[in-house]
Amino acid sequence: MSILVTGGAGFIGANFVLDWLAQDDESVINLDKLTYAGNLDNLASLQGDSRHIFVRGDIGDTALVDRLLAERRPRVVINFAAESHVDRSIHGPGDFIQTNIVGTFHLLGSVRAYWEALKGEAKECFRFLHVSTDEVYGSLTKDAPAFSETNRYEPNSPYSASKAASDHLVRAYHHTYGLPVLTTNCSNNYGPYHFPEKLIPLCILNALAGKPLPLYGDGRQVRDWLYVKDHCSAIRLVLGKGLVGETYNIGGWNEKANLDVVQTLCDILDELRPRSDGKRYADQITFVKDRLGHDRRYAIDASKLERELGWKPQETFETGIRKTVAWYLDNQSWVANITSGAYRNWIDKQYGTRAR
Ligand code: NAD
Ligand code: DAU
Numbered sequence: 001m002s003i004l005v006t007g008g009a010g011f012i013g014a015n016f017v018l019d020w021l022a023q024d025d026e027s028v029i030n031l032d033k034l035t036y037a038g039n040l041d042n043l044a045s046l047q048g049d050s051r052h053i054f055v056r057g058d059i060g061d062t063a064l065v066d067r068l069l070a071e072r073r074p075r076v077v078i079n080f081a082a083e084s085h086v087d088r089s090i091h092g093p094g095d096f097i098q099t100n101i102v103g104t105f106h107l108l109g110s111v112r113a114y115w116e117a118l119k120g121e122a123k124e125c126f127r128f129l130h131v132s133t134d135e136v137y138g139s140l141t142k143d144a145p146a147f148s149e150t151n152r153y154e155p156n157s158p159y160s161a162s163k164a165a166s167d168h169l170v171r172a173y174h175h176t177y178g179l180p181v182l183t184t185n186c187s188n189n190y191g192p193y194h195f196p197e198k199l200i201p202l203c204i205l206n207a208l209a210g211k212p213l214p215l216y217g218d219g220r221q222v223r224d225w226l227y228v229k230d231h232c233s234a235i236r237l238v239l240g241k242g243l244v245g246e247t248y249n250i251g252g253w254n255e256k257a258n259l260d261v262v263q264t265l266c267d268i269l270d271e272l273r274p275r276s277d278g279k280r281y282a283d284q285i286t287f288v289k290d291r292l293g294h295d296r297r298y299a300i301d302a303s304k305l306e307r308e309l310g311w312k313p314q315e316t317f318e319t320g321i322r323k324t325v326a327w328y329l330d331n332q333s334w335v336a337n338i339t340s341g342a343y344r345n346w347i348d349k350q351y352g353t354r355a356r
Contacts, residue, residue, distance in 0.1 A: 001026050001027075001075055002027040002028065002029055002053075002072055002073070002074045003020070003026060003028055003029070003074050003075065003076045003077075003078065004029045004068065004069070004072065004074035004076070004077045005017055005029070005030050005031070005078050005080060006031045006059050006077070006078070006079050006080055006081035006107065007031075007032055007079070007080030007082060008028065008031070008032055008043075008054075008080060009030065009032040009039055009040055009054075010032070010037050010039075010081075010084070010195075011037070011042075011189070011193050011194050011228065012131070012231060012232070013030075013080035013081075014039075014042035014043055015191065015192065015228045015229060015231075016078070016080065016232045016235060017030055017043065018042075018043070018045065018046070019232045019233075019236075020232075020236070021046065025051060026051075027052070027053060028051065028053070029055065029068060029072050029074060030043075030055065031055050031057055031065070031081070032054070032056065032057075032081065033057060033058045033059075033081070033099075035083070035095075036344070037083075037085075037195050039195070039337075039338065039343050040054070040343070041334055041337055041338075041343050042193040042334075055068060058099075058103065059103040059104070059106065060099070060103035060106040060107070062106050062109065062110055065110040066113070066114075069111070069114040070114070075122065075125060075126060075127075076127045076128070076129065076239060077107075077127075077128050078131065078235065079104065079107060079128070079129065080131045081099065081103065081107075082099060082100050082162075082163065082166075083095045083100060083159070083162070084159070085159070085195075085197055086135070086159045086160070086291065087197070087291060088159075088197075089157055089158040089159035090157065093162070096158050096159055097158075097162055100159075100162035100163055100165070101162050101166055101169070104169055104170070105169055108128070108169060108170065108173045108179070111128050111179065112173060112177055115128075115180070126180055127180050127181070127182055127239060127242075127244070128170070128173075128179060128180065128181045128182070129181070129182045129183075129184065129235065129238065129242075130166065130170040130181060130183045131184055131186070131235065132163050132166070132167050132183055132186070133185060133186060134147055134185050134187045134249065134298050135155065135157065135159065135160035135163065135295065136155050136160055136163055136167060136185060137151045137153065137154060137298075138152075138153075138155060138156055138160075139154075139295035139297060139298070140297040140299055141296070141297070142296075142297065144297075145299075145301065146224075146299035146300055146301035147249060147298070147299065147300055147301060148249065148301045149246075149247050149248070149249055153167070153168075156293050156295055157295070160295075167183055167247075170183055171245075175245075180244040180245075181244065181245065182238050182242045182243075182244065182245075182246060183246075183247040183248070184234065184235060184238055185247060185248070185249050185250065186226060186234070186250040186251065186300070187223065187224035187226050187250070187252060187298060187299075187300045188223040188224060188226065188298070189225075189226055189227070189228045189231050190225055190226075190227065190320065190321070190324055191227050191228035191229060191323070191324050191327070192324070192327045192331070193334075194228070195338070196339065199258060199261065199262070200261065200265065200321075200324065201328065202214075203262050204265055204269070204324075204328045205339065206284070207266060207269050207281045207284055208269070208328075208329075210284070212285075212286040213285045213286065214286055214287075215259060215262060215286070215287050215288065216258070216287075216288060216289070216290045216291045216294060217287070217289075217290030217291070217294060218259075219257065219258045219262070219285075219287060220257050220258070221257065221258050221294060221296055221297065222255050222256065222257050222296070222297040222298065222299070223255070223256065223258070223261075223297075223298050224253070224254055224256075224298055224299050225254045225256055225320070225321075226250065226251055226313060226320075227252065227313065227314070227315035227319075227323070227324075229314070229315070230250075230252065230313035231250055233313075234248070234305060234311050234313075237305075237310075237311050238305070241309050242309065243308075248304060248305045248309070249300050249301060249302050249305065250300065250302055250305060250311075251300025251301070252300075252302075252313050252315075252317065252320075253300075253302070253313075254317040255297075255299050256317065259285075261321075262282075262285060263282055263285075264317075264318075264321055265321065266280065266281035266282040266285070268322055268325045270282075272326065272329060
């Protein structure tokens with residue numbers, strides 16, 4: 001038995017693959033294009049582990065995906081692959097349309113053909129789990145209730161619009177063709193292997209490098225933060241117990257303003273790695289021009305997942321963020337490879353001249 005994971009060299013996908021193989025002997029076929037966000041260093045601990053089969057490729061490459069499905073015969077497909085950074089989607093939406101919408105469309109086509117040809121229990125038990133985001137619901141006012149699964153889709157950025165479109169395609173493939181799908185919509189993740197373009201890892205690394213900690217606008221935008229391992233455990237649960245065709249919101253009940261998040265990071269760093277000049281890391285906070293169309297507040301109501309499937313996050317924000325800061329302090333070679341771009345050199349060497 002095996003599972004097929006797409007985007008498993010990225011932040012959440014890699015955490016998912018590592019956690020899966022730490023708990024289970026079922027093999028993982030990991031299909032990842034290795035864009036700038038895909039990093040095989042994240043999976044270094046799996047080197048030589050025959051349960052992990054890495055394939056470099058695009059979810060939109062129908063011939064490749066068809067072949068993988070036919071040869072490997074996974075019992076589920078979990079789709080993490082996406083362009084994921086809102087700021088990049090503002091500067092250049094094209095890749096987001098291509099991967100998140102067109103890529104998901106092609107992937108669904110391949111998976112549908114594979115599933116339709118399955119027989120008996122294999123067909124009955126097959127699942128396609130699509131990993132999505134709370135950003136599809138748009139922005140909340142200060143006192144509005146948290147997003148539930150029945151909230152209207154109101155995406156505001158090219159990123160969230162492309163994810164919303166992919167969610168709709170997944171839904172349509174269930175409604176029209178009966179494909180057994182599950183969709184999860186999660187809030188902001190943080191934890192190990194987070195690419196330092198996103199707020200938390202960016203601020204940890206900038207703080208240590210003596211650089212400014214850039215907060216957009218007034219720094220009072222609110223996000224709900226979930227430790228990445230808790231997101232992975234929720235996905236496992238939905239995969240095992242979720243009802244076909246349903247969507248499940250995943251969140252940590254941890255609404256925080258960006259300024260408070262960064263202040264907390266600074267306080268932990270002051271304690272664990274004080275600045276050599278005796279000053280405080282918070283002195284490095286700077287307010288910069290706001291993100292275009294910046295959503296003010298996200299909040300997730302995860303009660304359906306808790307009530308129906310019995311999920312509970314293990315980490316509070318306080319425990320998770322402390323682990324995260326410690327992880328970055330303890331993994332300086334990972335950090336150095338990412339910041340220097342050395343991990344890209346390795347990818348070019350490994351794959352640059354190889355035919356598929
Ligand atoms: P990431 O950017 O760190 O990783 C994305 C991975 O997908 C990379 O390894 C990349 O190489 C791969 N990829 C990109 N395009 C591909 C393609 N066409 N074919 C194959 N692989 C491709 O993203 P992440 O933060 O790990 O997010 C994973 C998923 O979870 C995304 O779908 C994202 O929308 C969703 N999500 C993320 C968060 C979050 O806070 N990061 C929260 C909720 C949902
Ligand atoms: O809500 C889930 C989403 O969370 C995921 O779907 C996305 O893939 C993921 O990237 C994340 O999106 P955000 O835009 O919320 O994450 P980011 O870390 O980029 O920003 C978090 C908040 O911090 C947001 O309000 C913007 C702000 N910010 C971000 C950066 C990079 C800053 O103030 N300064 C910064 O330099």
